[in-house]
Amino acid sequence: MSNIVTQIETDVLVVGSEGTGARAAIEADNYGARTILASKGIFGGSGVTLMAPYSCCVAFGHEDPRDNPREHEKDTIMGGQFLGNQRLIRVYTENAPQRMLDLESYGARFNKKEDGKFEQVLMPGHRFPRAIHYKFATGKQFRKGLMNEVGRRPNIKVYEDFFVLDLLVESGKISGALALDLRTGELVLVKTGAVILATGGAMEMFYPRSDASCDLTGDSHAMALRAGAQLRDLEFMQFFPTGMVHPPALNGVIWIGQLRYKCGGLLYNRYGERFMKKYDPVNMELSTRDLVSRAMATEIIEGRGTPHGGVWLDVSYLGDNIVEAYAAEVFPNFSFRGYNLLEAGVDIRKDAIEVAPMAHFYMGGITINEFCETGIEGLYAAGEVTAGINGANRIEGNALSEIQVFGAIAGQVAAQYAGQQAKSEPNREQVEEKCAALLAPLERNEGVSYFGLRRQAQEIMWTQVGLVRDGEKLEKAAAALTSLREQSSRICVRNKTRECNREWMEALETQNMLLLAEAMARSALYRKETRGAHYRRDYPEKNNDQWLVNVVATLEGEKLNINQAPVEFTYLKPEEV
């Protein structure tokens, strides 16, 4: 008997429903494609777009007329330490202004000046003020505009609680995808000519040291690898320095970080030592984000952390009235977004708090060209799930504008491709084989629980593949992750009910996460230098002679292959700056 109960047909399947995916669906619709916009959770309530507080960088030049896309291009290339794909970066910076005007026309609002021009703010890493924003809730405006616009288009079908799990490839061409309808527990065959992967980063690999949503488990990265696509720059994960780790109710709260850089907050290890003096004796706590993160992680990993795995951040040495006055200004009543420090038992006037760096943005991802093509016909990717714009490090404000540019390109190219192609029929044998693998954890009566595998992987990622790396640890981490991945083929799900089975969903997510985690560890092991977000204690210097290359990952059978690809310096060479 077939495991497929439902079949649906479309021209373009967009996987991931938020900033990138919704924009892709709108553009696919503009080009006449029947489009499915699929969300593992809820449209408008998944992923991280919504969570973006502030900056969206675009070279309008409203604040400083000297600014233009070429200047933005240069900052982005240099911020990424020359590992970015310069062709992609040019497409990005040139298209960003128009895409933001599109978004405005959908109903998103931005802070404007009296003359109607955008308010643009200078952000670190940029030489001109170019961050547009709406108060401190810019991501919410993205959601509002995109949801409005998708809602106006009856040919975009939104599928929620719809977990796309695997791609079907027939002679190098996409023929469809398999999904789990989480509400019914049925496997669904989506026959489609084109798929756009738009599911964002994979910060859940580092949970609980992540400030992102729980959805980002690397599903598309893993699907792409299994389908034969290439991933790159996986060694580069950006961390935000100071997120709370205790009490659990406040885990991941990062706005508290401003106590460090705006309110004279001091950092201590468990021995009461202001450890920054070992890392940056001049600037101490006011050192750069990456140095502070690295120092904190070193203290924690080497056993000098606080009881809950952080370091102390302290403003209690200031008078209560100073702290109260600061709080009243930026988080009245010690409360922000509904999280009240005092109610949760934290009084920063008296006590230090425990903080650690939080995984925040993934620079690495699926390799694409300027048409969002992945090398597999009919398979496209856009947004944070891809690599290429941000190289070894993302500069602030580039994420929100990037997703609008490449979401739109992917939507157009996929729709045009799907319109020209005769659909290839999914191979039934392949479908049944993949379905059997997806159902196996549910049908197995004994095996391992996913909880342990997931937690062990997250711990390995934080302690050995996080901010402070060395060859020996990475070797061990990669081997351990290979073993966890092998074990994940024997996961048994205890809950056998088909409907709304969270355990089954998380088991399948864990399989995806383990594949990507191993690819990340092996990429970090491969790059024997320090650059951007990648710090190797055993290779503490940047090495332009050898390592101006991209590290690339592919999957062959069950084996991950890690290699390198040259960077093309299409517009700017390292020696020119």
Add this chain to the structure above:
Amino acid sequence: MSEQALAKVKIYRYNPKVDREPYYDEYDGIPFEGRTVLDVLKYVYEKHDTSLAFRYSCRGGLCNVCLLMLNGKNVMSCKKLAEKEMIIEPAKNKKVIKDLMVDLSEKVEAGV
């Protein structure tokens, strides 16, 4: 060190496909201090019953996906601090898909 206080939790369960009517599961001895209602649900899910259906996403008080009813009031479970005695039910005026998982897009008239 003082002994950790533990909570008593009553959770609404209902799978419309199987159950004739909703029922409640009760759990005692659940750690709750410094935790959110969502933390408690994750604890129950992992330690007691993986068939519990509930939703969450951003864990940051923004997305509204973890909406549910705590002791008679709608709250976002990712930011609502847990209490010593809790009755956790699906969000008011939403159609139940299973347990605490509701159709967020669909509003049901009060009383249904």
